Amino acid sequence: MQYAAEFRNITKVFGPVEVLHGVSFGIPAGEVQALIGENGAGKSTLMKILGGYQPPTSGELLVGGQPVRFHSSRDAEAQGVVLIHQEFNLADDLTVAQNIFLGRELGGALLDDAAMNRAAEAALARLGVSLDPRLRVRGLSVPQKQLVEIAKALSRDARILIMDEPTAALTVRETEVLFDLIRKLRSEGVTILYISHKLEEVKALADTVTVLRDGAVVSTDPASALTPHEMANRMVGRELEDMFPDKGQAGAEELLHVEHLSVPGWAQDITFTLRAGEVLGFAGLVGAGRTELFEGLLGLRPHSVGQVRLSGKAVRLRSPGDAARAGLVYLSEDRKGKGLLVDFQLRPNLTLMTLEHYAHPLLDPRAEQQALKKAVGDYGIRSGRLDVAASALSGGNQQKLALARILEVNPQVIVLDEPTRGVDVGAKREIYLLIQRLAQSGKGVIVVSSELSELLGLCQRLLIVREGRLVGELGAGEMNEQEVIQYATGLKAAPLRETA
Ligand SMILES: Nc1ncnc2c1ncn2[C@@H]1O[C@H](COP(=O)(O)OP(=O)(O)OP(=O)(O)O)[C@@H](O)[C@H]1O
Ligand SMILES: [Mg+2]
Structure with missing residues (x-):
């Protein structure tokens, strides 16, 4: 199996607490691999390690078959690994375009705002969004921020694209546009790691599903082999009951x-x-x-x-x-x-x-x-x-x-x-x-x-x-x-x- 990236026995310790306990799995090249698990299971932590935002405490990370040691997200980007953050990582006081090109401003010493705005507009159009690239991020709605975060990552030529709950704030239509885009990227050979609590989406989109529980891998299966209900049971480690309690009666007051x-x-x-x-x-x-x-x-x-x-x-x-x-x-x-x-x-x-x-x-x-x-x-x-x-x-x-x-x-x-x-x-x-x-x-x-x-x-x-x-x-x-x-x-x- 050709892996685009591979975790080998990765641990991560914060202060006295170990939150990842020897995680090992590979991400098949050119596939959409979903990573699911309960809140706090360690999904984002693991993805920040792959994205170069934090080092593992121990263990080995391989990209394209080679061991790597990232010291920053720039190091990871240089290897084609780009992370779309769960909690937005945008600069509120900069414009949409400035955020999309942060750290790689066009035009060398003299910034070419007009060119950046045009390129930003194109990057957003690819997502089916029309948004003025000159707006400051501070004034945007949550879904708009999410779309800017995605456009920012897409404009970075990723070979491995990590999406940490990209659809949490999107409408059904925006989600569909994003899914079409993900499938297109996959057909172009991009490997995608997809984190979501929306298990129906995982089922529809992913080729493979890895379940993480309490900082350890529980299983990896083809997505076609699991129903959303089975995914949920694996995540929590028990059979889940009905989601909704009985509806009560409103009083008169x-x-x-x-x-x-x-x-x-x-x-x-x-x-x-x-x-x-x-x-x-x-x-x-x-x-x-x-x-x-x-x-x-x-x-x-x-x-x-x-x-x-x-x-x-x-x-x-x-x-x-x-x-x-x-x-x-x-x-x-x-x-x-x-x-x-x-x-x-x-x-x-x-x-x-x-x-x-x-x-x-x-x-x-x-x-x-x-x-x-x-x-x-x-x-x-x-x-x-x-x-x-x-x-x-x-x-x-x-x-x-x-x-x-x-x-x-x-x-x-x-x-x-x-x-x-x-x-x-x-x-x-x-x-x-x-x-x-x-x-x-x-x-x-x-x-x-x-x-x-x-x-x-x-x-x-x-x-x-x-x-x-x-x-x-x-x-x-x-x-x-x-x-x-x-x-x-x-x-x-x-x-x-x-x-x-
Ligand atoms: N910088 C940090 N300092 C201390 N503890 C941290 C830090 N970052 C994460 N943790 C802890 O690591 C554990 C895993 O967190 P992580 O964000 O990876 O979970 P997750 O699987 O992404 O959950 P969610 O579905 O809620 O996003 C949590 O217990 C969290 O509190
Ligand atoms: Mg998370």
């Missing part, structure tokens, strides 16, 4: 009432009610304005207008802090940009919103530490040590920490934007159970998700947003994929039952 909310450029005249015990879903295509609607509600978008009542009381929310004090919290879809302070340790990340609980009047670090230990247990946050920066957690575990952080304030209304993005199947189920428990205890939960199956499985009621307006409402007995898609794409529109 009104927790949140939003009336005539408009967010300039995004949402128009939105009116809805959330009741105690209810799990209410917001469906729609990516870009329909759901995230912006809630950002407007929380005072994060200027000039938003509308009336808001929380538990019957009229409130004006000027910031997420205001909202949290009034009993409404929001989990951002952009966990790195807006959710967590990734350079800070886990403890301040958990308690920053509730510091007053730990000050009597001086801060009590021991109580804080206690709270962190409890959160780690309650939410199943997997981390070798607790005294590390949030950036040291795996992607899915960062998501759990973000969730723990907003629930620390014991809110009545919880808005979760893409709560399971980047989360493995087992942990996903735990988050679903948590949502159900919150609703059963009388809280109201709103879920915004691009995974339709998640909304259908979890929510008692769905509101569908299209181009910034509510265009449909479906109760538990009426919701199915077909219906939602018809509303979301504009094939169907109905007056809302729910009015003021």
Whole structure:
């Protein structure tokens, strides 16, 4: 077998914790090889080793049959190995084009901006995206950042392309374009390593699947030999039960009432009610304005207008802090940009919103530490040590920490934007159970998700947003994929039952 790259007995130690325990496998040249495993299994760590971002503690890495020792991602790129990061690795203050060409600026000493912009535009067009290359990355949405990250890697002439959850933030259409491109690259002889928690995608795309559990290889098989369900079982090492808990019943008490909310450029005249015990879903295509609607509600978008009542009381929310004090919290879809302070340790990340609980009047670090230990247990946050920066957690575990952080304030209304993005199947189920428990205890939960199956499985009621307006409402007995898609794409529109 000709391997494009091969891991031989690779270990990786962070401080006192070994996270990779002698990993050995080869990546067949010219194939799409998937790497799957639970949050924290070591997938990204292994890929950063192959991409030159960090050295292994011991073991050997071969590229094209030759042992290599990379000291930087540049070394790896020189051998044709390029990594697309899971957590974006873009410079916020640079433009799209400057990011795509970072480190290899065109035009020598005098940068040729016009040429760079044209080349960047072409690189994006290849992905079926039209995006102004002169925009600063800071202002882009999460899916746009993802596409820039992919365009950046593709413009680097990779022979081995590593994609760490490239579709976590993409729409179905963007995913299809990306898959066509991956298949085309494969036909041109490029080897692709593909990490994803979307096992249906893995099944559709990969030639081979390697499963990693707790830092060790469990198995490598042809993708055709495994169903997504079998992949999931291998990842967690046991038979998984049903994904979704029973849907509860909403009570009568009104927790949140939003009336005539408009967010300039995004949402128009939105009116809805959330009741105690209810799990209410917001469906729609990516870009329909759901995230912006809630950002407007929380005072994060200027000039938003509308009336808001929380538990019957009229409130004006000027910031997420205001909202949290009034009993409404929001989990951002952009966990790195807006959710967590990734350079800070886990403890301040958990308690920053509730510091007053730990000050009597001086801060009590021991109580804080206690709270962190409890959160780690309650939410199943997997981390070798607790005294590390949030950036040291795996992607899915960062998501759990973000969730723990907003629930620390014991809110009545919880808005979760893409709560399971980047989360493995087992942990996903735990988050679903948590949502159900919150609703059963009388809280109201709103879920915004691009995974339709998640909304259908979890929510008692769905509101569908299209181009910034509510265009449909479906109760538990009426919701199915077909219906939602018809509303979301504009094939169907109905007056809302729910009015003021
Ligand atoms: N710089 C670091 N310092 C300390 N621990 C780290 C560091 N980077 C990763 N780890 C730990 O290594 C383990 C593996 O993390 P990794 O990011 O490789 O997981 P993953 O398989 O990619 O998970 P996910 O599906 O959540 O992305 C985790 O326990 C993580 O906390
Ligand atoms: Mg990862």
